[in-house]
Amino acid sequence: MTTILVTGGTGTLGRLVTERLRAGGHEVRVLSRHTQPYAADLREGGPGLDAAVAGVDTIVHCATSPRGDERAAGNLIAAARRAGVGHLVYISIVGVDRVPFAYYRSKLAVEKLVEESGLGWTILRTTQFHDLVVQVLRTLGRSPVMLMPAAVSDQPIEVAEVADRLTELALGAPAGRVADMGGPEVRTLESLARAWLRATGRRRLMIPVRLWGAAYRAFRAGGHLAPEQAVGEGTFEAYLAKRFGDAPAR
Template sequence: MEVLVTGGSGQLGRTLVPALQAAGHDVRQMSRRGAGPGGVRGDLATGRDLAQAVRGAEVVVHAASDPRGNPWEVDVAGTRRLVQALDRGRLRHLVYVSIVGVDRVPFGYYRAKYAAEQVLLASGLPVTLARVTQFHPFVDEMLTTARRGPVLIVPMGWTAAPVDVGEAAGFLTELAGGQPTGDVVEFGGPEDLSAGDLARAWAAAREPGVRVVSTPLPGKLSAAFREGGVLPGARAARGRRTYGEHLRGV
């Protein structure tokens, strides 16, 4: 099928595009610059070149996001622009890449992703909302940032189920080739791990000698993480590659 991937130049997109191509699809990757093989220009924040970028798409995997900028403009308003630009007569399936916990965790970026989900559910388009847990490299980045010299301080009681990017791309590729569910599906890593366990594994592999300290954090956001707000539900699909295997490069 003719597949358009928004956010094709991002971490997930760079793995997802070849996975879709390997499945036999004709894939275009949309970004603001339109760089790379099969790249087309389209700006969700302004709508510039969007109609041309989506022309002919039978399947859209909507992975574009702006967590460090203005997600309300890109993720929410940009999703509205995407909905308006799509050819409803040709579109068979739109898969939206969201995050496990967007409906439970009181965090601004998550609220924007949840609002984008509601835009799609109200659009009347054939959609599937794919909520995925945090990728392994994201956990690496957070732990690197949290390190203070010989000490790595992490929130006490927080839990997560980090997932391999390649396995997430494979899951999304299967979804894209299937029928829309009109609802939420979840995909997470194989293990539910505390922040302390993740930090100790990271320190042992990357920074031996760093001491991990777990400390309680107050507030609603911390409570949501302690209560498993970012863990996939019982019916979620799960990957196989563990965070430990990621750290060992296997």
């Protein structure tokens, strides 16, 4: 039986990975700031982190934050070295090396730390999860008028499919940078918004807006997409139907 530590194991992806690993009979430790018995703040490190990694064969690093990811990864890698962990699996994002967006830059920096860690490592990049797209659309839809970034597309993927793949990788040997995972369809942001509005019974006026900056240009150019790796099967509409069902008109 393999002992596996899942960082961010209470989050959207980490929870599903944890469930799958446990269903396979593996001992799984969940590391988060508040989950006992392995509560630790990766950004601070310390004895709690060392206790969590002691005796672990594999770490699946799902924890992420808008700030402090590099520091957290550095602390995790140092603890993993001390504990003699054999395999570190990291989930990243398609386009972190092509889109000059601050969060993406941080993810790319963590990838470099993982690659140079001296540990056996595997990195999987995926496109955005369906629920992240919904979060963005909900923010844009707070006003009666939705100001939509013009000429931007997305390729959302079902998080359960990513969890399946990450579980498979965690149970295998270190594989380095593996093939990206993209959702089944490249869709304009406007078409995704219309699907969300229908599913939730909302009515909004959508107005395309041209933004500025290098990151926006990279998103417009599709730097965050993986059309050649459209391996996902769950569509955005299927996700919406499962989450919202038949929403009443508003």
